[in-house]
Amino acid sequence: METSKNPVKFYGLLYISKKANDGAYLQRIDPQKRIELYFRMALRLAKGVHSRFGTALNLITNEGDEIATLLEKITGSKTSNFITIKQIEFPSSGIPEGARYFSATHKVMLFDYFSRQADYSVLLDIDMICLDGDSHPLTNYFENDIPLVYDISDQVFPAHGYARIFDDMQKFGQTDWHFRWYGGEFIAGSAGFFQELSERANSVLPRYTEIFASLHHQGDEMITSFCLNQMRACNSQHLPLDLSAPDIVRRHHGKATLHDERRFSRISKIGFLHLPTAKKLLSSNLADRTIVRVLSVAELLPRRIAGPFLAVVGMVV
Numbered sequence: 001m002e003t004s005k006n007p008v009k010f011y012g013l014l015y016i017s018k019k020a021n022d023g024a025y026l027q028r029i030d031p032q033k034r035i036e037l038y039f040r041m042a043l044r045l046a047k048g049v050h051s052r053f054g055t056a057l058n059l060i061t062n063e064g065d066e067i068a069t070l071l072e073k074i075t076g077s078k079t080s081n082f083i084t085i086k087q088i089e090f091p092s093s094g095i096p097e098g099a100r101y102f103s104a105t106h107k108v109m110l111f112d113y114f115s116r117q118a119d120y121s122v123l124l125d126i127d128m129i130c131l132d133g134d135s136h137p138l139t140n141y142f143e144n145d146i147p148l149v150y151d152i153s154d155q156v157f158p159a160h161g162y163a164r165i166f167d168d169m170q171k172f173g174q175t176d177w178h179f180r181w182y183g184g185e186f187i188a189g190s191a192g193f194f195q196e197l198s199e200r201a202n203s204v205l206p207r208y209t210e211i212f213a214s215l216h217h218q219g220d221e222m223i224t225s226f227c228l229n230q231m232r233a234c235n236s237q238h239l240p241l242d243l244s245a246p247d248i249v250r251r252h253h254g255k256a257t258l259h260d261e262r263r264f265s266r267i268s269k270i271g272f273l274h275l276p277t278a279k280k281l282l283s284s285n286l287a288d289r290t291i292v293r294v295l296s297v298a299e300l301l302p303r304r305i306a307g308p309f310l311a312v313v314g315m316v317v
């Protein structure tokens, strides 16, 4: 196989919007404080990425000055060798403001940015921990320019109902697939893959804006999943590899869910752990390993106790 000479670049998105109904898990927190919490999560992830892959996390935002001020406030320095702030222009139209996950949905606009980079790009959610699992498979995929996604159908279908999601998919015009659902926390590939994904997302966005209110599931995952299913249906040459089977990326809810969470005792291979419900822990000063330990304890508790336990830990850290 031909080896790519292009470097790998890691990215996260912190889109700042004080108007929109945002921050699904931090809604009761004032917007200014919420941005700081998100930035603290990005710093944690950046440190992990830097120590494991020796490169910085590029944090894309629409408000670079505001993030730079936060960086200085938190670290005491205007620059950092593990995080790089990149302000880019987002088209003003495109993502409907009333839709859920308004800020995060701007992720689909980054596909175009990645399609214009020479590098292999890895887009991560910022509420993730980069663990020191076996990095060989990942770096091998990166070096060979293999597009990567994370299939979370096994989590989403039982929780939301296959029929309901199928109904959403039909509203975009396609009906005859054994469709899959892809998580937004890990999407990676080189320019060609993102070019195709970007073109597909751009053609879907007007329809999304039209019908978002009638969708059960709003946000970037709806749009991206639709596009990736299209790519599967037409046997695209950029068909991505799914990282859920090798267990390199894992989304963990840390509380009662309808699907069976896999056990933390088998954590050794995980490179990126996504913790959407543990945002308070992620924005704390606890070490990554301590957070994993707290979540492991929560797993041993009966499900009805695990949720309150994590809420209390989140309040005291």
Ligand SMILES: [Mn+2]
Pocket (backbone or CB within 6 Å): 125, 126, 127, 185, 274, 275, 276
């Ligand atoms: Mn997330």
